[in-house]
Amino acid sequence: MRISHKLEQSHKENDIPTFSFEFFVPKTSQGVQNLYDRMDRMYNVNPQFIDVTWNAGGRLSNLTTDIVQTAQSVLGLETCMHLTCTNMPVDLIDKALKEAYDSGCQNILALRGDPPVEGGEWTAVEGGFQHAKDLVKYIRNKYGNHFDIGVAAYPEGHPEETDIDLLIGFLKEKIDAGADFIITQMFYDAENFIEWCQKLRDQDINVPIIPGIMPISTYASFKRRSTWCEIKVPEEFENKLLANKDDDQLVRKIGTELVAEMCSKLINSGFVKHLHFYTMNLEKSSIMVLEKLGLINSNEQTQNNTEALPWRKSLNPNRNSETVRPIFWKNRKYSYITRTQDWDEFPNGRWGDPNSAAFGDVELFTSGLLRQSSKRCIELWGEPKNFKDVSQLVVKYLQGEVNSLPWSDTPITAEIDSIKNELIEINQNGILTINSQPRVNGEPSNHPAFGWGPKDGFVYQKQYLEFLMPKSKILKLISKIELINKPFNLSTNQKDNFNYLTYFAIDFNDDLITNSKDDSANAVTWGIFPGQEVLQPTIVEKVSFLAWKDEVFRIAEEWSGIFEDGSDSKNTIKTIINDYALVNIVDNDYVGESKIFDLLKQL
Structure with a gap:
């Protein structure tokens, strides 16, 4: 199901905020297996969807599409696939989109991608796209309305552009090109985010705004990520976390309280009905924030009692009729x-057919x-x-x-x-x-x-x-x-x-x-x-x-x-x-x- 439709339906039926999880592609086969196990467990807290990042650094393996296929077909998780322009000529983009389509995935997060790790300006590959809006247009023209297309946004600026108003103009171009929802970069300044949301609405950007939420697990990771993303850290965050930086357990507890309070402000603002958690392939920190917000409780991490069948139904369209x-x-x-x-x-x-030779x-x-x-x-x-x-x-x-x-x-x-x-x-x-x-x-x-x-x-x-x-x-x-x-x-x-x-x-x-x-x-x-x-x-x-x-x-x-x-x-x-x-x-x-x-x- 398309994310925008799913969220609209969920919020119409129940005015409770919803949430989703992001996972990245592990570097080892055992890491992939462990990720599947984690995704399987986190399914039981009922996320609206998950998304899977494109392979880091633009490597051209098919691990992302493999994970999307497994999440959609085996785990029964509504899945959004990241797709970047980095190192991606059109034939590889076509291949990735076809594999997502075949797996039943109906959601793409269309990104330009990061510049080379070794430094230098970002450049498109020969036969590739220069901007995310070009990728959005291409997907929409090729697949019509099959895919919901999400795009990234930067409430506090981008390393390559600090002018917020100019970035909002670029975002409007991506929406006009056919994007259906926005997922933002991580941030911790709730007031600044709320002001930014108002600017988007003033510019007639009316698609769902989904804030990217980065839980806090350790002080070192908190500093590393906030510095790398060049985001503003409120004084309250810095003071409370710094004072306890050597106690990881206490940092996670304090971080949970700070992030949950931030999320409450976002929800109460009226601009936000859905939270997207950057899990970093971890489980506990995101779950703790959700528990603090009252969106789940510990007992929900067992059997999900709203299942249509006593086994996990696949979301692959080729298996829609399967009931036995x-x-x-x-x-x-x-x-x-x-x-x-x-x-x-x-x-x-x-x-x-019980006598079918097709049984693998x-x-x-x-x-x-x-x-x-x-x-x-x-x-x-x-x-x-x-x-x-x-x-x-x-x-x-x-x-x-x-x-x-x-x-x-x-x-x-x-x-x-x-x-x-x-x-x-x-x-x-x-x-x-x-x-x-x-x-x-x-x-x-x-x-x-x-x-x-x-x-x-x-x-x-x-x-x-x-x-x-x-x-x-x-x-x-x-x-x-x-x-x-x-x-x-x-x-x-x-x-x-x-x-x-x-x-x-x-x-x-x-x-x-x-x-x-x-x-x-x-x-x-x-x-x-x-x-x-x-x-x-x-x-x-x-x-x-x-x-x-x-x-x-x-x-x-x-x-x-x-x-x-x-x-x-x-x-x-x-x-x-x-x-x-x-x-x-x-x-x-x-x-x-x-x-x-x-x-x-x-x-």
Whole structure:
């Protein structure tokens, strides 16, 4: 959605100020991964959009468009892509715009760009644009109204031009060329900014003015950034921060109070309804300011209960009709989106033909399924020497002490609270849980842990558990499932036959055992909403489970690969690959007593 339209809609529905975050492109692949994790967490405080800077120094890699694609398609974040004229001939600009368009991005921040790092005047490359207004015109002429186009503004002057009135004239030219909104450079002088906003309105510049807010985390960074941007620092800021400059924690606390007070003045002026935070790829400082302003609270950084579906919906237009996903990728949305990104069919809103050969192969993941460097893997998960160490790692994850696992990209949520003790117990007794959900029988659609979809609805879930267990116990497990599914009926003197529990079990060598039909899809989550058909957004079925099995064992292979040959850690994980099977069980009786945990305790 276009930013100007989104803000107009949001402020019309609710007069509460809104906010957004800016991120820059990291220099390393692990930095990019860490940024995705941070963006994913910050999604939960409900920013209106994020923006991603163009690669620093005008480097010509495609990292910016890659991050925009991931944010838009995988993370479901409305995204604005910076695009500069620096080192950008028209063919590269066209390529960047096409990639943004294809990802579903509808917002561009059109910038001239910075002069060379080594000094000297800024000059356009051959075949490039001289001014940001020329880039604005080009985008508008080529793409019509598809993109919202933002431009930069400088309330306290620019290093190359200190005349504010002249800069406002240049800004007016960019607006007249087709720009839809303004994002300003950082500042700390609220009164000066408010006066500047009045000058813009006097010049008939009536698009949204979005102030760029730079939180204060340390005194050194505060001085460095304010000096580099040549902005005025109010005496109050300087005095309070300087007096405590050696105490980073106190500086951040004081900085939060000063910046929050500044933001309140901006909002009360009537010129500002939206705040744009320069995060510097950090999380805490921006969140602290927002909390101080009362725009979020700590409890909001959990599950966002206004989700349309129980999984994060992609904003890529090619996936607009998608309303069903296999549950196996509940905590691995990156790999699921990658597997299916080239599909051109989501028939009837379904995730695709269950027999489709288009379901992406695990080999698509050339950069690795773990998505972490070897060093980072060890930092996150240690060096397990035996099976007990691996099971204890899962327990720590369930207790919220670890934010991810090799097979789970996301932190644990409140959804599992009702079954957490049982999950911990079975992990301590030789079974490694991969994925789970408790049964839910008609909870309101605004429930803090289970809610999704429109208001005034009710949601349902079958209990689901997926785990790795020794292959030697599979037959015993199946025999006990059969006893549950064929109980003795005293009134008829014979065994009933109802699949209370359906299951899939498969090992690394593809030996599959199941009591499910090959072509069946078992809905394990559904919702009932006024005036709509029943929504069934999460399913279990065979073809996707087989694809997921490849991923699980490949993840384990990659994990073992970070350890030396012959080490206890490598041998432990290799043993899990060779001697364990991947199993999932669905309890189709979502009304009666839960059966899965009692079943596993018997083993």
